[in-house]
Amino acid sequence: MNEPLVELERVTIRFPDERPVFRKPAAWIRAVSDVSLAIMKGECLGLVGESGCGKSTMGRAILKLAPLYAGNIRFMGEEIGRLGEKAFNRYRPRMQMVFQDPRVSLNPKMTVFRILSEALHLNAAVEKTAYLEQAVKLLDLVDLRPEHIYRYPHEFSGGQQQRICIARALATDPLFVVFDEATSALDVSVQAQVINLMKALQEKFDLTYLFISHDLSIMAHVCTRVAVMYAGRVVEVREAAALFESPRHPYTKALKNAVPVADPEFVKQLGILKGEVPSLSDPPPGCPFHPRCAYAEDICKKEVPGISPLGEKSWVRCHLHEQLWNLGKLGNRKELS
Amino acid sequence: MYSSNPARHTPASGAVLQVADLTVAFNTPHGRAGILEGVSFDLFPREILALVGETGSGKSVTAKSILNLIPAHLREAGGRVLFQNKELLSLPEKRLRAIRGRYISMVFQNPQSSINPVFTLGEQIARLINLYLPGRVARIKKETGCSRKNAVKAVAEEKLKEVGLTDIERLLKLYAGEVSGGMAQRYRIALALLSYPEILIADEATSALDVTVQAHILQLMKNLCQNKGTAILFITHDLGIAAQICDRVAVMYAGRIVEIAETKEIFRNPLHPYTSGLLKAVPKPGKDEPLSFVPGIIPDFVNAPQGCRFYDRCDRAMEICRERKPESLNIGDRHVVSCFLYGSGAQKR
């Protein structure tokens, strides 16, 4: 029925801690550990977590901007994780990325036309002579005017710049778009505009999205399903609204409690999560969250939790999730860590 | 509906900081850019006032102008900033330096870049402790008979514990680049509070931090305000923060304060079209309704419009809004708004 467009199977990505030239690195940073995730065709999957959790790395790995250490990545059923640069080229038009800070993701010395042309180069259906016309069409899609085509990026506002980035992503006629913190650098009112545009485009062109962000608040507005990451592992995957209403992982709950809600009636004691994010070069054994988890038990310190399915395409990685749920520790009550 | 006795906004007494008609312009190669236009607000002791605005609203410039941190040759400033009955804008640099850090402290967005990278954290806090708390150090020396160095260290440990830092012995030996953002920002706040300042200005102090770390720091600030009576001016673009810890909210747009009210009041009853537009654009976690936004962009500061700067983007704009600038009016109980929809200039709808 509905098939996964992108599949990650037990993906592990690591980076050397330093890069000595003449010998092997001594320490490795495990940016992503043993992640399995399926992104279904037509959905918008959210990937949320704090800094250093590996979400950006994961997005980049799909587009071959980060090296895969172990595991498989499949696109439309075809294995792409281990392909060389040249072999991967035929997949490039099909998957694109919109980066975080539009002020630096657009070359300041290139005109908008040049930037879009670079991307159009990958679109086999468009001839060189038609680049200008196609570029104007793309700008129109993101609500920018044709006069803007020969301007430089710095002549635009943040929201407009990000829309140019979206136009660039669409230029290659992709099936899959990754948004890496694409709205984080924008003002609230502009963010809303960009998100509305994203959703409209998804409908119009039947696209599949991976939306990466640290901001839990916008997840439900944008995504159908959301995955929560902590220290390189995915700890929970749920329907967007359900994730917020009834988190099943203690970290998700802590994250939710920490987000300040723009509603003074909803004043709550902001949940304080003790401790610091673990070092990724020397992660604690077992569940990576156990040093900070209020409910950690012995098993959490020894074994990495397996995947516990919770229903259609939802699951959680926690030894104690069943008990915690039954005890009401994860619910909407004032109960905090 | 709102013409019930609107009076011109006048600075209140009892305020620890009074900003009246602050106007700042920058001289750019393109001409004179009017960045701040008649910004007025008061800060009372024991309260947290949120200064909310988006990029280009002028909130950072406001904060920096209070402490006169913008080089004089780059700007022209008008209006009054009163602190302890002293006019800060015209104070000579030497007297200002005595106030900065001691009575009015400031914490910035990026903690690592506001800590001197050349000295260890221990060295920096020691210097400030010797400067602001010599009596404390002397007392500890007398009581425990230890060396001056150890007395200073004891004070440092106490102060850093207050902001929630742990493993302080090790921390003091580190440099700015070796600690995480959260720890650095907490350290920076501790430094800012050493002198028991009357006012703490936090300029996007949590924007660069993870949300769980931010929760810590926001809680810390709230405790500070309640326990030590420090007045906090919290500058942010995040309405969530404003809602959760601030007592009053001042909304800025394009260099002007468009609305000030108590937090509950402003969320329940936003008067200015920009405020209500902003509130509608804020995502509500867990909901998936489409977001509304405020169309348009901020006006050019060099060729600023003659009338209200929000005119182009306002869905309730009137003729008068294009021609003249609205004044600040008191509506009801401590609710100030700057808009022609209210007051004697209001048209019958």
Place this chain on the structure above:
Amino acid sequence: MKARADSYDMMARKVSRDHRKVRWFQLRRLLKRKITFLSLVIMVVTVTVALMAPWTAPFPEQGRGAVNLEHRLMPPSSNYLLGTDVYGRDMLSRVIYGARISVFGGAAIVFLAALIGVPLGLWAGYNEGVSEIVISRTVDLVLSFPAILVAMIISILFGAGWFMAIAALLIGWWPWYTRLVLGEVLSAKGMLYVEAARMLGYGKLYIIFHHILPNIMTPVIVMMLLDLGPAIIAIGLLSFVGLGTQPPNADWGLMVWEGAPNILSEWWIAIVPGFAMFIVVIAFNIFGDALKEVLDVQQ
């Protein structure tokens, strides 16, 4: 469907036309300020006159070195507009011929040093690893010797003359560009637009030349313009010690030295070439500054 396509095409063409107008205005802006225009004029005049030396110099043979002993040490007059030197040669002609070596030589050094140094810096900076180590150490090695010393040694080994002088100075000059570029490339590499280009599948060479190079050019151009003065002087310095330009050829540096003993009495012999150096260097600097402002499209 067709109508829509047509309208897009029309929009695009209109934009093209408008854009060409804008470019023209930008060029005019560069020359708007009088002093920039003046600098440009000086530069163009200097180059043209030097190029056309056989026709612009009033006494070309004297410019090339022929002596004219009856008219030695004459002050500026109607015949000899800038006076004559120790050998009676017309100063104006000497200066014009001197410009050929001084200005073109200086420009050659700077230009070639950049041509060698910048690509090396780009390569080392973008690739890092072994290339970076090898190139960096080479740069360090060459820079540890004073450029003049290196030039002198090479001149001694391979002979004197202006060509050797330029080649020798070049060897000591290129590393400065590599070092400048290296730092810039390391920071440009980390920019998101580079990552975006990689995502689009573009290769190393394309990224280096189309994404990195344009963004590091400004400091390189500034360095080139500021180096021109020292290059001209360096050529002259080598001539002082007899290793550069050999008489009867002359460059401005050599002429200043030749005129130094008589500076109190026949001041024009040393001052005229010195002043020429001064004017040309200033003109390049002023024009360079203006160019930098225009190139730096970001405010």
